[in-house]
Amino acid sequence: AQKITQTQPGMFVQEKEAVTLDCTYDTSDPSYGLFWYKQPSSGEMIFLIYQGSYDQQNATEGRYSLNFQKARKSANLVISASQLGDSAMYFCAMRTGANSKLTFGKGITLSVRP
Amino acid sequence: DSGVTQTPKHLITATGQRVTLRCSPRSGDLSVYWYQQSLDQGLQFLIQYYNGEERAKGNILERFSAQQFPDLHSELNLSSLELGDSALYFCASSRAGRDYEQYFGPGTRLTVT
Numbered sequence: 001a002q003k004i005t006q007t008q009p010g011m012f013v014q015e016k017e018a019v020t021l022d023c024t025y026d027t028s029d030p031s032y033g034l035f036w037y038k039q040p041s042s043g044e045m046i047f048l049i050y051q052g053s054y055d056q057q058n059a060t061e062g063r064y065s066l067n068f069q070k071a072r073k074s075a076n077l078v079i080s081a082s083q084l085g086d087s088a089m090y091f092c093a094m095r096t097g098a099n100s101k102l103t104f105g106k107g108i109t110l111s112v113r114p
Numbered sequence: 115d116s117g118v119t120q121t122p123k124h125l126i127t128a129t130g131q132r133v134t135l136r137c138s139p140r141s142g143d144l145s146v147y148w149y150q151q152s153l154d155q156g157l158q159f160l161i162q163y164y165n166g167e168e169r170a171k172g173n174i175l176e177r178f179s180a181q182q183f184p185d186l187h188s189e190l191n192l193s194s195l196e197l198g199d200s201a202l203y204f205c206a207s208s209r210a211g212r213d214y215e216q217y218f219g220p221g222t223r224l225t226v227t
Binding site for chain 2: 044
């Protein structure tokens with residue numbers, strides 16, 4: 001069975017600094033995908049970034065990058081130059097094989113300080 | 115705005131009642147997914163439809179059912195509601211061949227009293 005673990009307590013970062021949100025995963029399937037979603041206080045889920053297990057390079061999307069370390073089964077999200085609007089809950093998720101369903105971690109709260 | 119719409123935004127109902135949540139996927143998306151987000155269970159996958167047919171099933175209770183119609187909109191029916199069914203229900207959609215990109219709707223917040 002697949003599992004996503006997000007154990008960091010609430011994270012705080014100063015505006016304009018970089019922050020890393022941790023995610024570890026567990027699966028026996030060699031084919032999988034890893035995702036990060038942002039959930040602001042308004043409640044919607046916003047897709048941020050995707051990394052496939054066979055992708056050779058770490059995914060990047062604007063200020064977001066995914067630090068994918070396959071041997072350690074970690075998929076940390078790095079947000080560069082934090083903005084006040086980045087304050088939200090962040091979820092790491094995974095899908096495995098041909099299965100489209102996403103398995104989510106419990107989420108991490110990020111607060112950006114001015 | 116993801117392009118996925120969900121109605122209603124909020125729903126308050128009593129135990130034992132039945133409700134229907136509606137989702138319209140992004141234009142061109144054939145897959146619809148339903149997720150439940152509650153404080154104790156977190157975010158859980160319920161069910162997926164692809165072009166009208168059930169594709170995958172997750173932790174969906176027997177009291178819950180869903181369907182996807184020919185125009186690709188989907189409905190999630192929740193019956194014999196219990197207090198524990200209070201949650202945020204999300205619909206997501208994805209394009210054929212790109213199911214790794216699931217775009218979520220704004221959610222329907224269900225409160226069972």
